Amino acid sequence: MQRKFSLTINGKPYADEVEPRLLLIHYLREVAGLTGPHIGCETSTCGACTVMLDGKAVKSCTLFAVQADGRDVLTIEGLATDVGLDPLQEAFWNEHGLQCGFCTPGMIMTARQLLEDNPSPTDDEIRKGLEGNVCRCTGYQHILNAVKAAAIQMEKRGA
Amino acid sequence: MIPREFDYEAPTSLQETLQLIASGERKLLAGGMSLIPMMKLRLATPDSLVDLGRVPGLNHIVESSGTLQIGATATHHDIETFPLIRGRCPLLAEAASHIGDVQVRNRGTIGGSIAHADPAADYPAALLALEAQIRLVSASSDRIVPAVEFFLDAFTTALEPGEIVVEVLVPAEPGAEGYSYEKAPHPASGFAIVGVAARIQRSGGKISLARIGVTGLGARAFRAMEAERLLESGSSLDQAVATVGEGEDANSDLYASAEYRKHLARVRAKRALEVALRRAS
Incomplete structure (x- = not known):
């Protein structure tokens, strides 16, 4: 059984016919060619596949592509503009918030919702907010520093 | 996969x-x-x-004559963050905040969670302590079942074939009530090894109402009714929590033996009650 569906990814319309069992992460990577979201654990644990669906962070390995029919998906590829990097991307760069970079796209997408829900989070709130994303290289201190730096930068830009 | x-x-x-x-x-x-x-x-x-995901009118969160009506597809994140729930049923918001991680809470729904009836899920403890009711609808029926009659066994509920959970009904908090949800999470999965939800109302320096819901200990969540009765009749906290889990058939696995689970349930019950007592004015 194939099913037609359409969605918007990073502002661009897509329409396809897929098997209902196709997971969103596989659609993004293999059909849409967006390899920013990564496949880590495939068991909804590690958060490397995190994208935003209608403005909320979700694990795209635990979502069928057809469930996103008519909805709006944002991946890491959709953050930077012609003007430059997104403040979160810039902060992860400046604060050394990554080593191998595998977890980074997911970390940034989750951090985006964290800062939307709570523009000036405490250290504990950042740790709790990112508990669904696992990093196996850095430990989490530099990631935490990056999110804090991004929060300050975003507040300045907003002000 | x-x-x-x-x-x-x-x-x-x-x-x-x-x-x-x-x-x-x-x-x-x-x-x-x-x-x-x-x-x-x-x-x-x-x-x-x-x-x-495309059925409208199933994710409402509204209050009507002292009862909060929570639609089945309201997400854990909605329940954790909606001002109406935080203000009028903070115990449920607190329990929701303990589920999974934010990505899971953004997708997971209260109706889906309770219909799945995982024995280590967080909501059942809170819904039992809140004496919540669950509205079940099929093509030919529409009925309301108390939470205590809904959770029957591991992954087994009162849902009949063809029925769907449409709403969870919880009483809006009278204001002066104390509450707490205390969870011992599994370090890898985050599921409750045990979780205890407590509600306390005080009147004239005494406990006038105690409700205790326990999840994770056995095949289904249950109310610690003997402990509730002891608290309402003036027994000490220690006497009351010593009865939590008595007579229950406790789960045992690689991480926690049945005996350890019962111990944890009593420790967490005491903590939950201490916080609830402090919060009850």
């Missing part, structure tokens, strides 16, 4: 949904935070899924 093939329907009304599931053969998909991982592992291999 690819699920077996299945047919997929995405109805756009509750009526259409009820017709589709009337035969009892199709499986409902809500947030999918339990079902999809089970399908990927092929622990669940439904032939046909009915996705609730």
Whole structure:
């Protein structure tokens, strides 16, 4: 059984016919060619596949592509503009918030919702907010520093 | 990690949904935070899924004459963050904040979670302590079941084939009530090894109402009624919590033996009650 569906990814319309069992992460990577979201654990644990669906962070390995029919998906590829990097991307760069970079796209997408829900989070709130994303290289201190730096930068830009 | 093939329907009304599931053969998909991982592992291999994601009017959160009506597809994140729930039923918001991680809470729904009835889920403890009611609808019926009669066994509820959870009804908090949800999470999965939800009302320096819901200990969540009775009749906290889990058949696994689970349940019950007592004015 194939099913037609359409969605918007990073502002661009897509329409396809897929098997209902196709997971969103596989659609993004293999059909849409967006390899920013990564496949880590495939068991909804590690958060490397995190994208935003209608403005909320979700694990795209635990979502069928057809469930996103008519909805709006944002991946890491959709953050930077012609003007430059997104403040979160810039902060992860400046604060050394990554080593191998595998977890980074997911970390940034989750951090985006964290800062939307709570523009000036405490250290504990950042740790709790990112508990669904696992990093196996850095430990989490530099990631935490990056999110804090991004929060300050975003507040300045907003002000 | 690819699920077996299945047919997929995405109805756009509750009526259409009820017709589709009337035969009892199709499986409902809500947030999918339990079902999809089970399908990927092929622990669940439904032939046909009915996705609730497009059914309008199922994710409301409203208050009507002292009762909060929470639609089945309201997400854990909604329940954790909605001012109405935080203000009028903070125990439920607190329990929701302990579920999974934010990505899971963004997708997972209260109806899906309780219909799945994982013995280590967080909501059942809170819903039992709140004396919540659950509204179940099929093509030919519409009934309300108290939470205590809804959770029957591990992954087993009072839902009949063809029925769907449409709403959870919880009493709005009278204001002066104390509450707490204390959870001992499994360090890897985050599920409750045990979780205890407590509510306390005080009157004239005495405990006038105590409600204690326990999840994770056995096959289904339960109310610690003996401990409630002891607290309401003036016994000490220690005397009361010593009865939590008595006579229950406790789970035992690699992480926690039955004996350790019972110990944890009593320790967490005491902590939950201490916080609830402090919060009760």
